[in-house]
Amino acid sequence: MTVTRVLVANRGEIARRVFRTCRDLGIGTVAVYSDPDAGSPHRTEADRSVRLPGATPAETYLRADLLVAAARAAGADAVHPGYGFLSENADFARAVVDAGLTWIGPPATSIDAMGSKVEAKALMAAAGVPVLQLNEVTEADLPVLVKASAGGGGCGMRIVRALADLDAEVETARAEAASAFGDPTVFVEPYVEAGRHIEVQVLADAHGTVWSLGERECSLQRRHQKVVEETPSPFVTPELRAALSDAAVTAARAIDYVGAGTVEFLVRADGAFFFLETNTRLQVEHPVTECVTGLDLVAWQLRIAAGERLPAEPPAPTGHAIEVRLYAEDPAQDWRPVSGPVHGFDVPGTAFAVPPAAGIRVDAGVVAGSVVSTHYDPMLAKVVAWAPTRAEAAARLAAALANARLHGPTTNRDLLVRSLRHPAFLAGETDTAFFDRHGLDVLAAPLASDDEVALAPLAAALALAAGRRRDAAVLGDLPSGWRNVVSQPQRTAFETAEVSYRLTRDGLQGPEGVELVSAEPHEVVLTVHGVERRLSVAVHGDDVWVDGDGWSVPLRVLPRFPDPSAAVAAGSLVAPMPGSVVAVHVSVGDRVTAGQRLLVLEAMKMQHPVTAPADGVVTSVDVVVGAQVEAGAVLTVLEGET
Incomplete structure (x- = not known):
């Protein structure tokens, strides 16, 4: 059979990833998009696109009937499910096939066999694969x-x-x-404390050939979701690799698997391993396997769906690859997801392509101008480094992240960089307790030093002043605030700092040891104790980002005349993020204790409890179940007990 046009029943990064391979192979593409995704790059990069009216996954990307209808309407002859949503839904696979379309995935019977993790464990135990x-x-x-x-x-x-x-x-x-x-x-x-999450990539054709493409180490996780993935694992010995590969191939053969899939294992410190699940789809972390094998797994999915045979043996892996998931979230605030506009997004790398030599790959779901929605997972991109050795891959990846321009929602970038540079990570001590053991207070600390944090507001103030000077109708060639006679210093107030300086005939009068070389709206050059520092400045409304050499500091300009209506009453608990109220556990008059759950918000596929910060009495409940709230909205008010 020949595939000529593929609809990707997904969104964001994975849709863009599949489109890239389709373009390389000369195959047409169709995107589907929900209302919040109307401006998503995956929509605009496809040859054709079809709207799925609504916002939530249940209204859009989880509607098999709408997806099949979109494929038919757009003239697609095949459907690629990506990952998540309906990618492991056997009924969806059947609906695609019943509509006369090619399903770019395993048979529905294989998905059925692994669709229930309870039944899958029984099946694997019968096949001789160890299970918990x-x-x-x-x-x-x-x-x-x-x-x-x-x-x-x-x-x-x-x-x-x-x-x-x-x-x-x-x-x-x-x-x-x-x-x-x-x-x-x-x-x-x-639950195995400090175990290792090891998975094996398999690729199987419809003619009986099953490849094991090696293992991936996925143990650095938050909220049981992977954050850092790599291949090969620094823990796995050749003997353990062979045993894991044999078990993965056995699992695939037990369910007559066809296509790309992953068999996941939990590995104890003593090397004993247990089957967790089989992901009957392409994995988020598939790029690391592509980097070390040189394979395009999406291309092979398409070829296998078209009936092609795999060669007898897989290619031998070379080098080491590490992938990190860049999330819009604040690790220091219990991994709180963050939404909002992406003003700037620039990570050094080549998008969606295996680098021709040691280098960086970026698989991104956003571009500058995108909006991170509360309806979906907050992953912005996957950034991958490939190098001859693990140490070099970690160093390359950390440097690429540290020097990225990420302007918009808070991200986990600093945590990723500090993790990649941590001595325990470099020593291969990467079990599932890594973040707990080394502490978020250390790993999530800003990359900027105290001196750089202090320098950033000055650079921002000088850039803002340069922008005002450039726009001035008269005397635009003079420094902002310049006076023949010494007057009051220039002052700029940010949420975290206030800057005071003068620009005189003798130059900058400000922090000791700091001299001004030049100041433009987007770049400020300062000499700090004899060392020249070049700082880029990006301004978006009242938000300012100052980027240095391997660090970034976000700032917010304070209004000269604050709006008194923006203040909230003492004791108010406000929404930490936009979301939907799914539970309210208290009423007016209830006495609560510190840590007690008051209500629950749902945002970005997860539920987030709001708890009492101290003992008190509920004096107001301002939301009901089903309400949509914005960040900063008052949820409830507590009054301390006397």
């Missing part, structure tokens, strides 16, 4: 992990360390699973 089993939870079994049966990506996953918390965490996991995957089924398994 737990039938009834007792005190001796703690801690345990609650997991969604129908999905992954951290949704519907909760660690439970006390039996008293089990029921509540199961209900939360069910709600997340239902919202993300349309299936609330969850199960419980033993």
Whole structure:
């Protein structure tokens, strides 16, 4: 069969990734987009696009009927599901095939076999693959992990360390699973502290050939979602690699697998491993495998769907590849996701392509001008480094991230850089307890030093003044605030600092040891104790970003006359992010204790509890279940007990 036009039943980065390969192969492309994604680059990069009316996944990307209808309307003859959403939904695969379209994925029967993690474990145990089993939870079994049966990506996953918390965490996991995957089924398994999450990439054709393309180490995780992935694993020995590969191939053959897929294992410190799940789709972290093998896995998905055979043996891997997931989130605030406009996005690299030599690859879902929505996962991009050695790959990747221009929502960039440069990471000590063991207070600390944090407001103030001077109708060639007679200094107030300086015939009068070389609206050059520092400045409304050599400082200009209506009453608890209120646990007059859950917001595929910061009495509840709230909106008001 011949594929001529592919609809990608997905959004963002993975849709753009598939489109790139389709363009390389001369295949036409079709995008689908929800209303919040109307300005997404995946829509504009496709040859054709079809709107899915609505905002939530349930209204749009989880509607199999709308996706099949879009494929037909746009003249597509094949559907690629990407990852997430309906990518592992057997009914969707059947609907695609029943519509006379080619499904770029495994047979529906294989998806069925792995679709329920509960049934998948039984099937793998019968095939001789080691599994974790737990039938009834007792005190001796703690801690345990609650997991969604129908999905992954951290949704519907909760660690439970006390039996008293089990029921509540199961209900939360069910709600997340239902919202993300349309299936609330969850199960419980033993939780292995400080284990390693190792997965094996498999590729199988319809003629009986199954490849193992090596393992990926995916142990650095937050909220059970991967943050850093690499291949080969620094932990896996040749003997363990062979055993994992054999188990992965056995798993694939047990379900007559066809196409690209991943078999995931939990590996203990002693090398014992257990089957976790099989992802019957392309994985988020597939680029690291592409970098070391030179394969285009999407191209092979298309070829296999068209009936082509794999060669007898896979290519031998070379070098080392590390991928990080760049998220719009604040790790220091319990990984709180962040939404809003992306003003600037520039990571040194080549998008969606394996570098021809050691270098950087960027698979991004956003560009400058994109908006990070509250309806979807907050991942902005995957940044990948490929080099001959692990140490060089880590160094290249850390430098590319540190020097990236990321202007907009807060990101986890500084955490990623500090993790890649951490001695424990470089030593290969990368189990699932990495972030807990080394502490977010250390890993999420800003890359900018105290001196650089102090220098940034001065550079921002000088750039802002240069912009005003450039726009001046008269005397535009004089420095801003320049006077023949010494007068008051120039002052600029930011949320975190206030800058005071003068520009005179003798130059800058400001911080000791700092001299002004030049100041333009987008670049300020200062000499600091004899060392010239070139700082770029980006201004977007009241928000300013100052980027140095490997660091960035965000600032916000304070208004000269604050709006008194913007103030909130003492004791107000405000929404930390835009989202939907899914539960309210208190009423006016209730007495609450510190840490008690007051209500729950849902945003970016996850549920976020809002808890009492101290003991008190609820004096106001300003939201109801189902309400959509903006960041900063008052949710409830507490009054301290006297």
